[in-house]
Every structure is written in C-alpha cells, then in structure tokens.
Amino acid sequence: MNTQAPVNTQAGTAEKxxxxxxxxxxxxxxxxxxxxNNGEENCKDFIEAHKECLRSKGFNPQ
Structure with a gap:
C-alpha cells in the first residue's frame, strides 16, 4: 500500500x-x-553605475 502523495516534477519550469x-x-x-584599490570616496561613479543597473532590474538600492 502506497501512502505517499504524488510528487510534482515541474520544478524545472519554475522561474528562478x-x-x-x-x-x-x-x-x-x-x-x-x-x-x-582606491577607497569608497574615490569611486562614486562606479557605485552610482551599479545602483542604476540594479534599479533597471527592479531593485531599490539605498
């Protein structure tokens, strides 16, 4: 007698x-x-570029 519920194997189709x-x-x-290499205070442009990229993907960086 099998008492286990069927397993759903559609995990591969789920969006990560x-x-x-x-x-x-x-x-x-x-x-x-x-x-x-340079310290945070000298990298404002790189930091802002990364924040803009994150925003474009739907995140809200602080």
Missing amino acids: KLKPCCACPETKKLRDACVF
Whole structure:
C-alpha cells in the first residue's frame, strides 16, 4: 500500500527569482575593484553605475 502523495516534477519550469547580489555582475566587479584599490570616496561613479543597473532590474538600492 502506497501512502505517499504524488510528487510534482515541474520544478524545472519554475522561474528562478533574481537576487540583488547576482543582478549586475559587471558593474559589481568594477565597483568592488575600485573601492578595494582606491577607497569608497574615490569611486562614486562606479557605485552610482551599479545602483542604476540594479534599479533597471527592479531593485531599490539605498
């Protein structure tokens, strides 16, 4: 006698939700390298470019 419920195997069709950490890898890499090498105060353009990219993907960075 089988008492288990059927398993739904349609997980592959479900859309994966994009996370902020993965949304803009190009601008994130440039921003992080600049901050590491030059300090945050000298990288405002890279930081703002990354924020704009995140906004374009539907996120609201602070």
